[in-house]
Amino acid sequence: MARKAEGPTLQRDPRTNKLITQFRIAGRKYRRSTGCTDKAEAKVEANRIYKEELARATKKLVGNPIIAELFDQWLDDIDGTVSERYWTTQAKRTVFLAERFESVSDVTPHAVREYIKERLKSVTATTVRRDLVPLRQCLRWAFDEGLIDQPPFIPLPKKRARGTRAIDTRRVGLTDAQVESLLRALPERTRKGHPVRDLFTVAWDTGLRHDGIFRLEAGRHFRLDRKTLHVTKDIDKNGYERELPLTDRAYESLAAQGVDVGPIFQRWDYRKSLRTAAKSLGLDPDDLKSLDMRDFRHAATDDGARKSGHLSGLAYMAGHTDKHTTSRYIHPRIDDAREVLNKRFPSNGTPSGTRTGGGEGSQ
The missing domain is CATH 3.30.160 (Double Stranded RNA Binding Domain)
Structure with missing residues (x-):
């Protein structure tokens, strides 16, 4: 009934x-x-x-429902049951999918494979798989709601498919010396008055994600009477709420904005200022094209690992709930290998008990 x-x-x-x-x-x-x-x-x-x-x-929708209408209903249904970030991400993806597939009858295995081939020319296979998430979930929901007879089969990119990595997703490996030089090369403010040096000082010293930095609010996350940042769940990608200690200069960079209540840094496109200042470092031209705030986060985590070796502390600073994620931010260099050998063999000679060649029984 x-x-x-x-x-x-x-x-x-x-x-x-x-x-x-x-x-x-x-x-x-x-x-x-x-x-x-x-x-x-x-x-x-x-x-x-x-x-x-x-x-x-x-x-009720019957026969051959319009994909855009199904997306609207599905998004309404899941609103409030998922995080705001997840809902917004899926909503953006549905816009492009609705342009490609007009109705349910258009969602055939062949049509989806053609879509996958086309997308792999400009993005990675991982991105394509994520693109198809709302389509798969929406059609499964429509079937459960009785809006369609059965959900169409939606293929995914083959395991060996890699796709195309866009230039701007390339990560630039920066040393601590390079970052400090870059901070000195940055102007205090852009021509439009944006505090670009303070922004990147906070990014480097805290290792926070760029989205989290732009969502920092005075009075809520930062207060003048505290030398810590209160990272709340809603501004952290993993929902990891925590208190972060601040360096003196990061504290001064935040305090210098003079904000009593509300967002500390306004969003703007900082890339031109950053990449102009980075030219003095002699970076590869391709690195200059893709350099952004994410590279500061990677560099901060890598630098912390080299100087402290404290994996738990690094995971806490970076907001990683899984330490395996933290390890992926660490980029070994030949100097690390030399340090390991020097600690294993302080005399830098042949370890005792090690064959140096020849002798009875050697092969």
Whole structure:
């Protein structure tokens, strides 16, 4: 027996102060913003939204549903059940997929393989697999909801497929000396007034991800009376909440922005300023083309490993919940091998008990 529809209720969103309506139709939960702060106006709008969704659900998509419409419904259904970052990422991917596949009947194994071939010319196989996540999940959801007869088979790139790595994804290996030279070469501010040197000082000294740095807020993550950063779950990729110690200059760089409440650094395209300053380091031209803040994070983690060898501390600083991830940021060099040999064999001679060649029984 089908479940009855449950009428709309109102709930105020503490972030926007606007009223949200919630209701169920055929067991499916709906959550929509009325866009109103007045309760009487919100009630009228809630009833309109409810009737509209009820009519759509009663009519139901049959035959050959439009992919874009399925994506919209699927995204509405998972909203609030997944992280905001995940939802936003999938929503962006659905835009391109809806342009490629108009309806469910267009999603054939051959069409998907053609899409994969085309995408592999510009991105890696890993990226293509991620591209197809919302398509696979949405069609499985549509089948479970009774909107399509069965989910189409969606092939994935073959295991041996590698695709094309874009130039801007190339990581640039920087030494601590290079980074410090680069910080000195950066202007205090860009021509438009952006604090580029302070930004990269914080990036280098903390090793935070670039997105997390741009989401730092005064009063919430940074306070003048503390020499630490409070990293909250919502600004960390892994949701790793923690207190990070600050160097004196990182503290001064944050304090110098003079922000009492709200974002400390405004987002802007810093790459031109960074790459102009980096020319003095004599980097490879291809490295200059791809140099960005992510390289500072890699360099910071690698530098920390060389100077401390404290894997747990590095994982904590970097926000890694798995230490194996931290190890991938460490880039061995020949000097590391020499240091290992010097510690194993301090005299730098032939270890005792080691054959030097010849002699009875040698092969």
